[in-house]
Amino acid sequence: MNRWDSTPVIRFFGGRKLLFILGVLLLIGLNILVFSSVGFIFDPFLVFIKTVALPLILSVVVYYLLRPIINLLESWRIKRIWGILITLLALVGIITMLVVLIIPFLEKQLISLAEELPRYLQDLINTIDEWLRNSIFSAYYTNLFEDVDGMIKQIPDYISSYASETVEGITNIISTVTNVVVALVTLPFILFYLLKDGHRLPSFIIRMFPPKVRPEVSSVFKGIDHQLSAYIQGQIIVSFCIGLMMYIGFLIIGLEYALLLAAIASVTSVVPYLGPVIAITPALIISIVTSPFMVVKLVFVWTIVQLLEGKFISPQIMGKSLHIHxxxxxxxxxxxxxxxxxxxxxxxxxxxxxLKVVVSHLYYWFQKRYNRFVEEENQYKIQ
Structure with a gap:
């Protein structure tokens, strides 16, 4: 018997495997301790990541949207460089048309809504207040209102105590605006080279790995590419469909700021589950202030759109490629x-x-290497 397995407790917990796991955990803890103590060394690297993250993310999103078009033009025997130029010129034309025709109208609606929003909120508060005072909860509401009124009187003290943070907030806003401007300026250049040489990037990275693991690494890149392509392309199409259906529904029921509210719904729908709730909030406030019947019509439109999106649009466009509960x-x-x-x-x-693709492949490789009882036909299938 090995001396590491000499005691019953060690044997019960796995013998040498337990000591190996404890050693790995100890090394991980030491690494975390060291990195936390000398974290300032990585500050320039973090600044670099924050600077390039936004333009790179935007470029990747647009790349996956335009790549099918570039590949289609290339299949028509149009050189890739010319296909990229044609596509980018068409994209610039579409953006220019949107800026000239739609953005000014949205801007007017946004300014009008911003001016009217305090009135909408005040009317909503008055409506809720009147209902609560005449309901069976009036006694509880009166006591609660006294507490809330006391808190409201303390607001000036809170404002004065946090006034020093105003300068920091303004600095953050300026920094954010600067990052957005830098992202928009660098986006065309990054996008051009992604469209031109992006399909060669995985092969270049794969050649850095030993020949023995290159097939596995290639399968990881294919899985990641499939997941990103399916999600980005599908989500953009679904968001456009939601915005269009919302706009048509708002026009039918006569809701104010129909185009602006539909645009908000289209943008926020990129966030699953939480997006629709965020999108319906401003429309719900306006409908409550307008009339109770408008609330019923809004709920009907929102329900129909969500049913169409959940039962027909998303399954057909995106399918279940992500396989996430x-x-x-x-x-x-x-x-x-x-x-x-x-x-x-x-x-x-x-x-x-x-992350799911990477972990799935790592688990499959670990299983294939260390579990000799795994049969070929029962091997884990990686998407």
Whole structure:
């Protein structure tokens, strides 16, 4: 018997395997301790990541949207470089048309809504207040209102205590605007080279690995490419369909700011489950202030759109390529939002899909290497 397995406790917990696992955990802990102590060394690297992250993410999204068009033009025997130029010129023309025709109208609606929003909110508060005072909860509401009124009187103190953070908030806004401008300026250049040489990038990276593992690494890249392509292309089409259906429905029921509210619904629908709830909130406030019957019509339109999207549009366009359970999606969105804010919510699902592909392949390789009882026909199938 090996001296490491000499005691019953060690043998019960796995013998040498237990000591190996404890050693790995100890090394991981030491690495975390060292990195946390010398984290300032990585500050320039983090600044670089924050600077290039936004233009790179935008370029990848547009790349997956335009790649099918470039491949189609190339199949028509149009040189790739000319196909890229034609596609980019067409994209610039579409964006220019949107800016000239639609954006000014949306801007007017947005300004009007911003001016009217305080009135809408005040009318909504008055309506709720009147209903609660005349309901069976009036006694509880009166006591609660006294507590809330006391808290409201303390608001000036809170404002003065946090006034020092105003400068920091303005600095963050300026930094965000600067990052967006840099992203928009660098986007065309990154996008051009992605469309031109992006299909060669996986092969270039694969050649860095030993020949023995290149087939497995290639399968990882194919899985990631499939997941990103299916999600980005499908989600954009689904979002456009939701916005169009919402706009038609709002026009039918006569809801104010129909185009703006539909645009908000289209943009927020990129976030599964949480997006529709966010999108319906401003429309619900306007409909409650307008009339009770408008609320009924809005709920009817929203329900019809969600049924069409959930039962027909998403299954046909996106299918079930991600294979992610709805509860998992909710937990991933909540966690990513808490850690990284709005950006985390937007990138949570594709990031989780990529991580799932990598972990699935790693598990398959581990199983194939260490489990000699796995038969070929029962091997884990990786998407």
């Amino acid at each position: 709805p509860v998992t999606i909710i937990f991933v969105l909540l966690t990513a939002g808490h850690l990284f804010g709005i950006v985390g919510i937007i990138l949570a699902i594709p990031g989780y899909a990529i």
